[in-house]
Amino acid sequence: MRNAFWGARALSLMAPFVLSACLSSQGSAPSDTTTIDDLPPALTPCIQEPGSADEFVLDGSYRVETTDEVAALQPFHRITGDLVIESEDLTILVLPNLCTVEGDILVHKNTELVVALMGELRHVGGELRVYDNPKLGNLGVESLALVESDLTILGNEVLGPLSLRSLGLVGGDLWIGTNENLSGLSLKSLQAVSGTFRISGNDELTDVDLPILNEIGVSLSVSRNDKLEILNLDALTVPPATILVERNKAIREFHLSTLWEAESINISQNEKLIEVDLENLLVAENLRLFGNAELSSVNLKQLESVTNQLEIRSCPALHDYDFQNLKSLGSLYLNQQKADVLNFDSLVSVEQDFHLYHIDDLQQLSLPKLERAGSFAIYNAHGLAQINVPKLRIVNGLRIEDCLDMDRFDLPALETIDGNQLRIRDNIELVDFDLSSLTTYTGNWIAITRNPKLPQCKVDDLIEILMENNQQFSMDIDQNKYQLNCD
Numbered sequence: 001m002r003n004a005f006w007g008a009r010a011l012s013l014m015a016p017f018v019l020s021a022c023l024s025s026q027g028s029a030p031s032d033t034t035t036i037d038d039l040p041p042a043l044t045p046c047i048q049e050p051g052s053a054d055e056f057v058l059d060g061s062y063r064v065e066t067t068d069e070v071a072a073l074q075p076f077h078r079i080t081g082d083l084v085i086e087s088e089d090l091t092i093l094v095l096p097n098l099c100t101v102e103g104d105i106l107v108h109k110n111t112e113l114v115v116a117l118m119g120e121l122r123h124v125g126g127e128l129r130v131y132d133n134p135k136l137g138n139l140g141v142e143s144l145a146l147v148e149s150d151l152t153i154l155g156n157e158v159l160g161p162l163s164l165r166s167l168g169l170v171g172g173d174l175w176i177g178t179n180e181n182l183s184g185l186s187l188k189s190l191q192a193v194s195g196t197f198r199i200s201g202n203d204e205l206t207d208v209d210l211p212i213l214n215e216i217g218v219s220l221s222v223s224r225n226d227k228l229e230i231l232n233l234d235a236l237t238v239p240p241a242t243i244l245v246e247r248n249k250a251i252r253e254f255h256l257s258t259l260w261e262a263e264s265i266n267i268s269q270n271e272k273l274i275e276v277d278l279e280n281l282l283v284a285e286n287l288r289l290f291g292n293a294e295l296s297s298v299n300l301k302q303l304e305s306v307t308n309q310l311e312i313r314s315c316p317a318l319h320d321y322d323f324q325n326l327k328s329l330g331s332l333y334l335n336q337q338k339a340d341v342l343n344f345d346s347l348v349s350v351e352q353d354f355h356l357y358h359i360d361d362l363q364q365l366s367l368p369k370l371e372r373a374g375s376f377a378i379y380n381a382h383g384l385a386q387i388n389v390p391k392l393r394i395v396n397g398l399r400i401e402d403c404l405d406m407d408r409f410d411l412p413a414l415e416t417i418d419g420n421q422l423r424i425r426d427n428i429e430l431v432d433f434d435l436s437s438l439t440t441y442t443g444n445w446i447a448i449t450r451n452p453k454l455p456q457c458k459v460d461d462l463i464e465i466l467m468e469n470n471q472q473f474s475m476d477i478d479q480n481k482y483q484l485n486c487d
Contacts (some may be wrong), residue, residue, distance in 0.1 A: 061103060066090065078102070082126065086110060096120060104149075108132050119143060124151075127172065131155050137181075142166060150195070154178060165189060170197075173218075177201050183227075185209065193217065197240070200224050216240035223247050234258055245270060253277075257299075267292065283307070289315055306330060312337060319361070323347070331374070334359060350374060356381055367392070375421065378403060385429075386410075393437075397421030403430070407453075410434040417441045424448045425476075432458065441466045447476040455483035 061081030064070055070093055082103035085093060093107070093116040104126035107116055110133045117140035127149035130139060136156045142163045150172035153162065161184035162176075173195035176185060183204045192215035199208060200223045208231065215238035222231055223246040231245065232255045242264040245254055251270050257279040265284055267276060269291040276289070276298045283304060288311045289295065296317040301324060308330040312318070319340040326344060331352040334342075339362040347367060352374040356365070359381040367389045377399035378387065387400070387409035396419035400409055406427050412434045420443035424433070430451045446466070448459045459477050466473075 056097070064090070064093070067092075070094070073098075082106070085113075085116070088112065091115075093117065099123070101125065105129070107136075110136070114138070116140065122146065122166075124148065127151070129154075134158070145169075145189075147171065150175070152177075157181065162186070168192075170194065174198070175200075180204065183207075187213070191215065192238075196221065198222075199228075203227070211235060214238060218242075220244065221246075226250060229253075231255070239263075242266070244268075248273075256281075262287075264288075266290075270295075278303075284310075287311070289313070289318075291315070293317065301325065304328075309333070311335075329354070331355075333357070338362075345369070350376075353377070355379070359384065364388070375399070375419070377401075381406070389414075394418060397443075399423045400427060400430075400433075402426045404428055406430055408432045408434075411438075412436055414438050415440060417443065419443055420445065422446045422448075424451065424454075426450045427454070428452055430454045435462060438462065439465055439469050441470050441473070444473045445475070446473055448480065449476050450479045452479070452481060454480045455486055456480045457483050457486040461486060 056075060056077040058076045058079045062073060062079055062083050064073065064085045065087040067090065074095060075097060077097050078100040080102045083101050083105045085107045086109050088111050090110055091112050091114050093113060095118045097120060098118055099120050100123045102125040105124055105128045107130045113133050113136050115138045116136060119140050120143055121141055122143055122145050124147045128147050129152045131152060131154040133156045135158060137158045137160050139159060139162060143166050144164060145166045145168050148171040151170045152175045154175060154177045156179045158181045159179045160181060162182060163186045165186045165188050167187060168189050168191050170193045174193045175198045177198060178201040180203045182202045184207050185205060186209045188209045188211055190210060190213050194217040196219045197216050198221040200221060202225050204227055205225045206227045206229060210233060212235050213233065214235045217240065219240045219242040221244045223244060226249045228248050229250050230253045231251060234255050234257050236256060237258050239259055239262045243262055245267045247269045249271050251273050253275045254267065254273065255277045257277045259278060260280050261283045264286040266288045268288065271293055273292045273295050274297065279299045279302065281300060281303055284306050285308045287306055289298065290311065291314045294317050295315045298318060301322055303323060304325050305328045310329055311333040313333065313335040316338060319338050321339060321341060322343045324343050325346055327346050327348050329350045332350060332354050335357040338360045342362055342365065344367055346369060348369050348371055350373040354373045355377045357379045361383045362381060363383055363385055365384060365387045369391060370389055371391050371393060373392060373395050375397040376395045379399060380402040382404050384403050385405050385407055389411050391413050392411055393413050394416045398417055399421055401423055407429045408431060414435055415437050422441060422443060425447050431453050459480055463475065463477060
């Protein structure tokens with residue numbers, strides 16, 4: 001994958017190779033220009049003797065299966081094609097002078113390979129894949145700076161700590177996965193991944209060093225790393241389309257404080273996760289927090305819009321929801337939560353559903369600016385005593401149900417329910433409601449029932465108004481408080 005995304009970065013990372021070519025062809029660098037001694041050690045290029053460049057370039061592709069073939073390859077600095085290492089007998093691979101492979105490098109299905117050292121390798125023009133090497137414990141590519149296509153290190157069961165400390169750019173996908181013994185991963189120079197960045201199924205991984213990663217082109221996925229404790233992506237400013245942090249048993253903190261927009265963020269089933277920092281997030285298409293049993297702090301104070309769905313579900317330690325700047329939503333699903341604070345003071349519109357299900361401890365719900373919503377549903381909200389939504393004019397459905405402590409709700413501006421749901425039932429403390437502007441209901445069924453303190457005359461007055469202005473509908477309006485006159 002070669003595109004404009006990484007073109008500028010590729011030029012900067014390729015500078016050492018340009019310097020190498022100049023030194024090789026000119027004999028020595030002028031005294032007033034950068035020399036090898038001026039470069040950081042990790043970026044010092046492979047240098048051959050003046051006038052001998054062709055001698056150390058291998059044209060075409062090369063396949064390694066034996067130690068003799070490794071020895072024959074060792075003098076070369078550059079391969080113009082692909083390099084494939086696949087052997088049933090090879091135990092040690094050392095290529096001390098290899099600097100550039102213009103095609104792909106594949107190190108795979110080596111059943112006995114224990115060590116693979118390519119300490120001078122800087123540049124891979126295609127993809128680099130190291131996978132299914134069951135005995136590989138040491139992979140030495142610490143000088144690698146640029147991979148123009150995919151970089152995959154996958155299914156190496158005993159691979160130990162991995163240093164990719166010089167890697168600055170991956171032009172395709174970067175996947176570090178199912179390396180069961182991998183305990184540390186250094187990517188301290190990584191600035192950009194133009195495709196998908198995936199870290200998954202590394203059972204022993206405790207630390208990932210990503211201090212300057214600022215750009216991911218497609219998606220980020222961090223999943224099933226059982227010992228990973230902290231994921232810090234505070235340098236990330238150019239967002240991927242999707243972010244998935246899922247099923248990491250030990251992760252405690254996730255930091256993405258510089259991110260200001262994202263298409264999809266899914267943070268799910270991380271058992272020990274305590275803190276999620278999305279301090280500067282303004283806009284998201286989807287945002288999901290699900291099944292994080294110990295999550296108690298989420299910073300979303302700057303969030304202004306979620307165009308599709310905001311879902312917070314089964315995070316029982318999370319009690320405070322401060323969405324003070326949130327103005328518009330596609331849908332809200334807040335389910336199986338406790339809520340001491342629920343701040344939607346700036347919310348004006350919800351295009352589809354506003355649903356609060358199985359909510360405990362919230363005493364009052366106020367939506368002072370909400371003007372329109374799709375389905376408006378409050379279900380099984382124990383502790384909620386009052387609802388006040390003074391500006392809401394039209395909804396597709398209204399459901400107030402099984403709110404055991406609610407004594408009244410007020411939707412005084414609601415004029416129209418343009419849908420097939422009007423349910424007010426099983427609210428044992430409900431005494432009154434304000435639906436004084438409601439005249440239009442387009443559905444065919446109404447249930448206002450089993451509210452033992454709600455006067456039946458209040459229900460009858462509402463039904464009479466709706467029947468005057470609408471088609472016939474079926475009704476379930478019994479088991480309320482018997483009271484014939486509400487005057």
